[in-house]
Amino acid sequence: MTDTLHDTAAFVRDWQDWRRRHEEALAAPHGFLAVTGLHWLTSRQQRFPDLPGRWHTGDEGVVVDLADGEQLTVDGQPVRGRHGFGPIAERGGLTVGIEGGVLEVARRGGRDILRPRRPDHPLRTGFRGTPTYPPTPRWVLGGRYVPFDVPRPTTVGAAVEGLAHVYDAPGRIEFSVDGVPLRLTAFDGFTPGSLSVLFTDATSGVTTYPANRALAVDAPDAHRRVTLDFNRATNLPCAYTDFATCPLPPVENRLPVAVEAGEKLPYERHASAGQS
Known part of the structure; x- marks a missing residue:
């Protein structure tokens, strides 16, 4: 029992440290909350x-x-x-x-x-953090990376009407939630070998931002295993500001389950919940 409590406390501390760094970057003097x-x-x-x-x-x-x-x-x-x-x-x-x-x-x-x-933009100066689901090991899931024979050019929509983005998708991630088999098309991440997925789920437009959320995934191991920690699912800038051109998830990344983990709808969007 003591080891379990220690592991849980360490898990929460790691998540809290990550959250602090993530929100500091979001609210940086010239970060996205400063876009006017x-x-x-x-x-x-x-x-x-x-x-x-x-x-x-x-x-x-x-x-x-x-x-x-x-x-x-x-x-x-x-x-x-x-x-x-x-x-x-x-x-x-x-x-x-x-x-x-x-x-x-x-x-x-x-x-x-x-x-x-501009650092004095009210969206930035009034920022009070983003609500989240409580972190829980339940939403740390193992998965398998399946690379495509060649990267697939994938066209997705954008938060701005009439705009489209094209990304090369190197593969997909297969995993399951409560026995339900699922898959997500993955794009390249910010560091070599890492991956990034855009998704929506049954919470989208209810408790989370309707258009998209993002999850960074570390590089697969030698057996192509990956870890999906949905506690670290984040909003894209378009969840906070209309001045963003964020990509939307590929159609196949609309998960039929409720991912009750990660960031929720920002306080700044509560008045327009349900709008993308």
């Missing part, structure tokens, strides 16, 4: 009320024309007049300095975008 706008660039010059300069994009990439008295900070150096950022790779981006914060210049779904981030 989402601007889509076209070949026509546009001026945006919260940014310096007139912006457009084309074959040569993103270009800004700064008027007298306007400037950006690029690589630590002040920039005035016309500045070209060059073509930006899909899901790539760079960050430049603006008055009161920073500006993300990025490419999502084949389109170039601008997202200013």
